[in-house]
Amino acid sequence: MPKTLSPVLTDDELCELKVTDLEKVRRARAEMKPAEVVLLLAETFRALGDPNRLRLVYALSRQELCVCDLAAAVGMSQSAVSHSLRILRQLRLVQSRRESKTTYYRLDDEHIARLAADGFAHVEERV
Amino acid sequence: MPKTLSPVLTDDELCELKVTDLEKVRRARAEMKPAEVVLLLAETFRALGDPNRLRLVYALSRQELCVCDLAAAVGMSQSAVSHSLRILRQLRLVQSRRESKTTYYRLDDEHIARLAADGFAHVEERV
């Protein structure tokens, strides 16, 4: 998973490649999302692409939970949960709130829950 | 990214772990999606978690394209595109149609396009 995308070709360079429908290629390139957006969304999907992180996110879509309860809920070690939460936090998929010794996590906004719910709805159709 | 999830603990085993709110843990575990569904959705998100595959999917969400045009559109080699399409095909995110020598790809259903569109809408808010 490259951190950068392949360089955008100029139309001149593009003409050197063999294509079957230059118009469609031009349109696809014109409509493509900016690299920054693509990279950020790919990171987000990748974060949701680990079964354990996905379970953490789903659990948090139902209720706020602290780290050790998350660990107990999904059967991970405290350390693994903490590492996973850091990834989700850096991508702003989850927020944390501290209450004395305990840190409670919740989803950062409703979009995340919707993304997960949409995904589950999709795969549940196919099982 | 483990291919299997950690074993589900029995309530007895669960009680041996230190938790701060046993009721919340029980609820989280009761509401958790089946492992089969979680693993399948994680695979799907992971497939969308590569920038190049995400661009392929997005391009296909706008129009049907053949392999070489996809390669030209996103600036990947034909081989890399073909490998990527195989992954997307196996997860039934894309469908292919053959017309003589040329193979045209399109998204398998509208859910995929919606998932991508929702994702883009989410990250575009944050940039």
Added chain:
DNA sequence: ATAACGTATGAATACCTGTTCATACGTTCA
């Protein structure tokens, strides 16, 4: 048949990722 074309695929490689282990941090309570 043979060549050209578009696509698919196996092997190899360099890179990335998720877990564990050990330990450190910040907070509370005795």
Added chain:
DNA sequence: TGAACGTATGAACAGGTATTCATACGTTAT
């Protein structure tokens, strides 16, 4: 102050992943 608790984090390791290269496949046209 010091011990216990909940959490965070760095290092290390095992396993996974995406690309390239070479080549094979199926189709069409000569």
